[in-house]
Amino acid sequence: MSRRRKKLPQESITCEIESLSHEGRGVSQKDGKTLFVEGALPGETVTARYVNSRRSYDELAVEEVLTQHPQRIEPDCQFSKLCGGCSMQHVDLGFQINHKESVLLDHLRHFGDLKPEQVVPPLVGAGRGYRTKARLGVRYVAKRDEALVGFRERYSNFLTAIDECPILIESVGGRIPELKALIRSLSGYQRIPQIEVAAGDDVCALVIRHMDPLTEDDLQKLIAFSEQTGLAIYLQPKGPDTVAKLWPKDGQELLSYQLSDYDLTMQFHPMDFTQVNRDINRRMLAQALEWLQPQAGETILDLFCGLGNFTLPIARTAAHVVGVEGSEDMVRRGYANAELNGVSNVEFHAADLHLPLAPVNEAKHAWLRTYDKVLLDPPRSGAEELAKQMTRFGAKRIVYVSCNPATLARDAGILAAQGYKLIKAGVMDMFPHTAHVESMALFEKA
Ligand SMILES: C[S@@+](CC[C@H](N)C(=O)[O-])C[C@H]1O[C@@H](n2cnc3c(N)ncnc32)[C@H](O)[C@@H]1O
Numbered sequence: 001m002s003r004r005r006k007k008l009p010q011e012s013i014t015c016e017i018e019s020l021s022h023e024g025r026g027v028s029q030k031d032g033k034t035l036f037v038e039g040a041l042p043g044e045t046v047t048a049r050y051v052n053s054r055r056s057y058d059e060l061a062v063e064e065v066l067t068q069h070p071q072r073i074e075p076d077c078q079f080s081k082l083c084g085g086c087s088m089q090h091v092d093l094g095f096q097i098n099h100k101e102s103v104l105l106d107h108l109r110h111f112g113d114l115k116p117e118q119v120v121p122p123l124v125g126a127g128r129g130y131r132t133k134a135r136l137g138v139r140y141v142a143k144r145d146e147a148l149v150g151f152r153e154r155y156s157n158f159l160t161a162i163d164e165c166p167i168l169i170e171s172v173g174g175r176i177p178e179l180k181a182l183i184r185s186l187s188g189y190q191r192i193p194q195i196e197v198a199a200g201d202d203v204c205a206l207v208i209r210h211m212d213p214l215t216e217d218d219l220q221k222l223i224a225f226s227e228q229t230g231l232a233i234y235l236q237p238k239g240p241d242t243v244a245k246l247w248p249k250d251g252q253e254l255l256s257y258q259l260s261d262y263d264l265t266m267q268f269h270p271m272d273f274t275q276v277n278r279d280i281n282r283r284m285l286a287q288a289l290e291w292l293q294p295q296a297g298e299t300i301l302d303l304f305c306g307l308g309n310f311t312l313p314i315a316r317t318a319a320h321v322v323g324v325e326g327s328e329d330m331v332r333r334g335y336a337n338a339e340l341n342g343v344s345n346v347e348f349h350a351a352d353l354h355l356p357l358a359p360v361n362e363a364k365h366a367w368l369r370t371y372d373k374v375l376l377d378p379p380r381s382g383a384e385e386l387a388k389q390m391t392r393f394g395a396k397r398i399v400y401v402s403c404n405p406a407t408l409a410r411d412a413g414i415l416a417a418q419g420y421k422l423i424k425a426g427v428m429d430m431f432p433h434t435a436h437v438e439s440m441a442l443f444e445k446a
Contacts, residue, residue, distance in 0.1 A: 008050040012063050017044045022103045024088045024096075024435040026062075035060055038154065039081070039090055041069035051155045061154070071095040076128065076166050076433075083160040085151035086167060086433035093432055097122045100427045100437045107405040108425065112413035116441065120426035123287065125279040127432040129170045132199040133276045138183055140190045147183035149176055149195065167433055169199045171231060172206070179206075182225050188212035196236075198270035200255030201278070205270040207234040207243055223247045240271050259285065262313040264341050272333060273306050277430045284401065284428050284440065285313050288375060291424065291442045292399045294318035298372035301393060303353055303386060308334040308346070310375050310401075315346045322367050323348045354381065357389050370394035375401070382407025387414040398443040403430075405437050412441060420445050 017026035017040045026040025039062035040046045048060035061081075065072065075081075075089035088096050101122055108114045139159045140147045150162040165173040172179070183189055188210055196207035208222070214235070226233045226247040232255075233246045245253050254267040257278055262285075268274050275281035288310060294300055294317040302311045305323030307330055315321040315338075323334050323346060334348040349367040358365045374395040376383055380403055390398065398420060402408035412422055420443035430438035 008053055010050075012047045012049040013060075014045060014047050014066070015040065015060070017042050017046065020099055022106070022435070024099065025059075030058075033058060037062060038087070040065075041072055041091055041095075043067075044069050044072075059155075069095075077164075079150075079160055079162045079165075080433075082153050083151050083162060084154040085160075085165065087154075087435050089433050093124065093127050093429070096432065097124055097427060097429050100429070100439075103437050104405045104408075104425060104427050104439045107409035108412060108422070111406060111409035112416065112422075114409070114412050114416055114422050116422045116425040118424045120287075120424050122426060123280055123283045123428040125277065125283070125429060125432075128166050129168070129173065130277045130279065130432060131168045131173075132197075132204075132278055133274055134168055134172075134197045136195045136197060138192045138194055140184075145184075147180050147189050147192070149179050149183065168197065169204055171199070171204045171229070172197050175229060175231075178225070178229070182221065185221055186210075186218045187215050188218070196270060198255060198268075198272075198274070200268070201257045203230075203232050203255055205232040205234055205245075205255060207236050207270050209236045213237070219246065234270055243269075243271055259309075259313060261286065262316045264312050264316075264337075264343075266307060266309065266312070266337055267340060268307050268333065269329075272330065275309060275430070280428050280430045280438075281309070284430075284438075285310065287426075287428075287440060288399050288401060289313060289317075291440070292373055292375055292397065294321075294373065301367070301371040301374045301395070303374065303376040303383065304378045305334060305348065306330050306377075308337045308348070310377065311346055311348070312337060312341060312343050314375065315343050319345060321346045322371070324351050324353060324367050326350065326352055353378070353383065353386055356385050357392070368392070373397045373399075375399045377401040378407070380404040380407065382411050384411060384414065387411040390415055390420065391418050396445050400441045400443065402439050402441070403436065405439055408439060408441060412443070415443050 015028040019027045019042050026037040028035040034057040037048045037060045045066040046062045047064045048062050051061050052059035071092045073092050080089035137159045148159040150160050153160045191211035194209045198205045222233050235246050236243045256265050256267045294314050298318045299320045300318045302323045305311045305325045311321050311323040328350045331348040331350045338346050371393050423442045423444050425441040428438045
């Protein structure tokens with residue numbers, strides 16, 4: 001059955017904005033229906049046009065701000081009204097992070113019936129050039145005879161025609177026109193759907209997905225681009241395991257970032273998970289270690305450990321650290337990073353941490369044992385199964401790093417029911433100008 005889209009009212013309307021929704025949209029009411037107004041702030045009067053209509057709410061986008069919030073600013077990005085990459089460019093960073101803190105506290109109260117004993121000050125950093133990891137869409141638009149490179153527009157599947165991206169690492173965000181021209185110059189310019197960006201401290205990589213084989217001429221153009229810009233070029237003809245480095249031909253497939261406070265060099269492949277914002281990552285690690293307080297004689301469990309971003313810093317102090325992660329590739333990367341840095345008091349295991357845990361501590365689940373402390377950093381879906389069984393690890397202290405306050409709050413409620421008290425919580429501005437909320441919570445058992 002085809003569902004016909006409801007016809008939207010064509011005239012713009014005037015809205016009084018009462019509050020801000022969790023994802024950063026102004027909330028208003030009209031004829032008993034809730035309106036979510038993109039780009040509007042509490043206390044403002046705006047004119048807005050309809051972009052979507054649902055049974056219980058309508059979605060609108062600001063056209064004109066008639067009375068403005070004192071923290072409204074001119075967006076740093078000229079494309080912010082159209083581009084779906086950011087949603088909060090119109091308000092200063094202080095307001096953004098305070099809003100994220102209230103989102104966290106609301107969720108904890110709402111879903112977990114919890115209030116942290118202490119709310120710690122947010123970790124904040126630069127609002128520009130912070131993003132070291134991104135998937136850029138590519139699409140050829142015949143009408144413009146141009147290959148667009150960027151993020152999707154809001155409320156559509158089209159790519160936004162951008163010339164720069166201020167939040168992206170400067171070596172890529174400042175080179176969008178060159179990147180568009182490069183793609184357009186390749187023979188298969190209509191069959192290149194995406195470019196992954198992944199930056200280490202010294203080298204930034206572009207992973208170009210191409211559906212058709214590249215010609216010798218294409219390869220020469222890509223190599224010349226790499227030589228001119230210093231960007232490393234990787235090619236991806238099929239799935240993620242087909243990614244191979246084209247240039248520079250230095251035999252170095254991996255990128256790296258330094259964690260100098262712990263005398264660590266962390267290597268990663270451009271397709272690996274890494275924290276998006278390097279500066280906030282370093283400060284997040286410092287805070288996590290301060291809260292966890294690893295001691296010389298302790299054994300610590302690091303769940304969803306990835307390439308060892310928390311595991312290895314903790315291992316600099318603790319007696320032994322066990323990292324558990326879903327991806328076998330990341331387990332290998334964790335071991336490789338441990339070896340590279342001469343860290344021998346760690347072990348890594350692969351396990352699907354969303355499945356119920358084995359009922360008994362069998363030898364084949366060697367990591368299922370007791371620990372002094374636990375750190376966990378799950379994906380957006382959270383760690384419900386683990387939270388339900390947390391007591392089996394016998395830990396006195398848990399540090400939970402979260403990229404989704406809703407699942408953190410749910411899991412915090414489960415932990416609280418097992419006697420873990422929520423001591424502290426706070427937000428970190430890992431993704432300025434977007435509505436993403438990264439946070440950290442400390443739990444302790446008496
Ligand atoms: C938010 S990342 C954190 C990674 C790491 N702690 C870091 O700081 O780089 C979440 C990690 O969970 C892993 N993961 C996702 N789903 C999983 C699952 N079901 N079981 C185990 N690990 C999973 C991902 O591979 C990823 O490395």
